[in-house]
Amino acid sequence: MQLQINATRMSLLSYKKKLKLAKKGHKLLKDKLEELVRRFIKLVREYQKKRGDIESSLRIAYKKMFHAQINMSRLDFNEFIYSSPVEAELKVGSRKIMNIDVPELEVEIKGNIFSYSLSQTNVHLDDAIADYINIVKKMLELSSIEKAIYLLAAEIEKTRRRVNSLEYILIPNFEDAIKFINMKLDERSRSELTQLMKVKEMIVKKREENEYS
Amino acid sequence: MSQIAIIGDKETIFPFQAIGFETLIADAENVKEIFKKAVSQKKLIIFITEELVLFIEKEVNNTMKKPYPIVTLIPSVLDSEESSREDIVKLIEKVVGPNLMKEE
Numbered sequence: 001m002q003l004q005i006n007a008t009r010m011s012l013l014s015y016k017k018k019l020k021l022a023k024k025g026h027k028l029l030k031d032k033l034e035e036l037v038r039r040f041i042k043l044v045r046e047y048q049k050k051r052g053d054i055e056s057s058l059r060i061a062y063k064k065m066f067h068a069q070i071n072m073s074r075l076d077f078n079e080f081i082y083s084s085p086v087e088a089e090l091k092v093g094s095r096k097i098m099n100i101d102v103p104e105l106e107v108e109i110k111g112n113i114f115s116y117s118l119s120q121t122n123v124h125l126d127d128a129i130a131d132y133i134n135i136v137k138k139m140l141e142l143s144s145i146e147k148a149i150y151l152l153a154a155e156i157e158k159t160r161r162r163v164n165s166l167e168y169i170l171i172p173n174f175e176d177a178i179k180f181i182n183m184k185l186d187e188r189s190r191s192e193l194t195q196l197m198k199v200k201e202m203i204v205k206k207r208e209e210n211e212y213s
Numbered sequence: 214m215s216q217i218a219i220i221g222d223k224e225t226i227f228p229f230q231a232i233g234f235e236t237l238i239a240d241a242e243n244v245k246e247i248f249k250k251a252v253s254q255k256k257l258i259i260f261i262t263e264e265l266v267l268f269i270e271k272e273v274n275n276t277m278k279k280p281y282p283i284v285t286l287i288p289s290v291l292d293s294e295e296s297s298r299e300d301i302v303k304l305i306e307k308v309v310g311p312n313l314m315k316e317e
Contacts, residue, residue, distance in 0.1 A: 084231040089233075128228070132229070146285055150278075
């Protein structure tokens with residue numbers, strides 16, 4: 001890329017300063033990127049483990065609930081669902097991973113869920129409900145990890161773009177500019193030198209002519 | 214009103230109502246509207262079954278960039294196979310390059 005450059009010592013100094021800054025920034029950003037990727041991989045591993053765990057336990061819970069359902073009348077089951085006094089209260093906090101706000105979720109199950117009629121329900125329902133409550137807590141953990149993964153991925157992309165633009169555009173540009181100015185300055189000093197030599201030659205010649213005449 | 218919504222077929226999500234989630238019963242045709250409604254109601258977390266998410270991938274991807282809502286997939290009663298989390302795998306490949314996670 002051709003830059004508009006003033007070939008002066010002042011601008012040479014300023015370009016050198018800029019280059020130094022850009023290199024420093026590049027190194028810092030690269031370190032940040034590495035750390036982000038490391039955390040990202042750690043989170044993904046955790047996510048995969050938890051995900052498999054939850055999926056299998058959720059399937060077991062579905063089966064238990066199904067057992068409960070077929071041993072009850074539809075009406076009783078619906079009554080149990082609609083009359084449940086339980087409320088899921090969500091607590092939202094946040095923690096920071098590398099300066100990124102990541103949500104942290106916690107759910108509190110309020111109210112006693114085991115307040116249904118014992119004569120109209122069966123033991124499978126107790127079992128299934130206990131499973132569901134356990135799983136819900138884990139599901140929320142999974143949600144926050146998933147969100148953290150997405151947010152980290154976005155940050156990684158952003159940082160990578162910055163690192164690349166520094167590495168492949170900004171730093172080479174500055175280096176080119178410095179090289180260009182150096183060449184220009186050298187050229188100027190050479191031409192000044194030859195000028196001086198020429199002038200000296202002329203002066204010497206004139207003086208000699210004067211002496212002999 | 215609960216801040217947690219769950220979208221899916223009736224069999225899967227009905228029991229979650231007992232735990233205090235807001236259950237939104239949906240099928241392939243109206244899942245888009247229901248999801249939009251849930252987002253506009255400022256639900257913090259939306260669980261959605263894997264079969265239904267296929268119909269609204271674009272909408273779900275739009276929410277990924279914002280802090281909320283958090284959309285999480287759950288398996289439904291009907292599918293029994295191991296789920297494949299395509300989007301997460303794609304994301305990993307985009308960020309760290311392929312083959313990095315497979316060594317486990």
